[in-house]
Amino acid sequence: MSYVRNFLRSGHPPTLAAAFFYLTFTFVIWVLNGAMAPFISEAFGLTPAQKGLMLSIPIFAGALMRFPLGVLAQYIGRKRATLVEMGLIAGAMLFGYLHVNSYGDLLTMGVLLGVAGASFGVAMSLGSGWFPPKYKGLAMGLVGAGNVGTAIAVLLAPPLAQAFGWQSVYGMAAVSVAVPALVMIFLAKEPPDIDRHATVREQLACLFQKDGWAFSLIYAITFGGFIGLASFLPTYYYDQFAVSKVQAGQLAMLAAFMGSAVRIFGGALSDRWGGINTLSLVLLAVVGCLLLISVSGASVTATTLLMMLCFAALGAGNGALFQLVALRWPTTTAVAGAMIGELGALGGGLVPNLMGMARQYLGSYRWGFVLFAVLAAAVFVAMRQLQKGWTRQWAGEGGRAREADVPAPALDSPAPRQPRATDMPAVA
DSSP: OHHHHHHHHTSOHHHHHHHHHHHHHHHHHHTHHHHTHHHHHHHHTOOHHHHHHHHHHHHHHHHHHHHHHHHHHHHHOHHHHHHHHHHHHHHHHHHHHHHOOSHHHHHHHHHHHHHHHTTHHHHHHHHHTTSOGGGHHHHHHHHHGGGGHHHHHHHHHHHHHHHHOHHHHHHHHHHHTHHHHHHHHHHOOOOSOOSSOOOHHHHHGGGGSHHHHHHHHHHHHHHHHHHHHHHHHHHHHHHHHOOOHHHHHHHHHHHHHHHHHHHHHHHHHHHHHOHHHHHHHHHHHHHHHHHHHHTOTTOHHHHHHHHHHHHHHHHHHHHHHHHHHHHHSTTSHHHHHHHHHHHHHHHHHHHHHHHHHHHHHHSOTHHHHHHHHHHHHHHHHHHHHHHHHHHHHTOOGGGOOOSOSSOOOOTTOSSOOOOOTTOOOOOO
16 A cells, blocks of 8 residues: 555646546547447448458557657647647547448548547656656556546447447547546646657657567557457457347457556556566467467357456556656657557557458458467567567666666667756656
């Protein structure tokens, strides 16, 4: 309990709560098409490959929009950037309610849903910006648990779509934007952790370093796997087990909720045990679960239990990764995180496509799970090769923070200033 009290006293809990609520809402919006996929597929008579494309576009679009939103937050502030984004989300939902009448319109709607997926980096830096380095992993884990919005979407959207029509759900979402906007206005305070704008070189620095690409690949497995599978699961349950559309959402919710809840544990565990150690365990668990899921297609119970375990590992991995990002780029955490998030989240867009093509051209979703497991194993091997260099240069044993609370100068900065005692890592 003393750890929790010290954590709360070290930062600004209302901003942390507002960032969590904002991220939860945006994740609900981001995966709406996935949550309503059985209804949409039936309305337009989609093939498995078309379903995969429909589900992947919001993920790709959200990944590509993350970095621009992070840069905008640098110049107008993170709190204001969230309000701008929520205004855009309201407009996107109105388009969905009024104008989605064909498959082409549906793909356009997928791009607009990507606006909601851009929120992650800004939410993480807003919520964790008040907290010192030794609590950064836990703060990011708490905010990141807002991806529970995926579970809320797959639980609530199907019964609403069944009762009122799937397009009406977009209209309801447009009205509901007012709630997180008001929470942000009245609870959040801009963190005092930055006194300058990041330069263009700092914004792009991680792209020119192998650590940035390594983190992006890990994130493609952990977060990409989480969001890609969460979007795909209602379709998988509906097609594979012939359950009802509402039951498909309920089963998907169990896995998505598990991944969101365990993310907090992943961040806290990484603070204490180390992000590298945590990610090693995570990737091995993901590989094992995916291989077992590939052969459990005859049992909805076994598949659901394995999915819950797999999502728990993915959620813990997301928390662990961002604990390492804060250590590796202490003065440009949000910018680096936005870039890594943008590249890594693109992996999530591959998952529904991979599953759809496996079903359409190989006759079974099984081979999609197998290939994803192979990719996760390859990323595990690559990370273990790199981790010795990480612990020599910028991380403690196992990927823990080093003893000093004041962050070391960023490796991506050509001439870092000496940090003041009151400084915390700069974020966008």
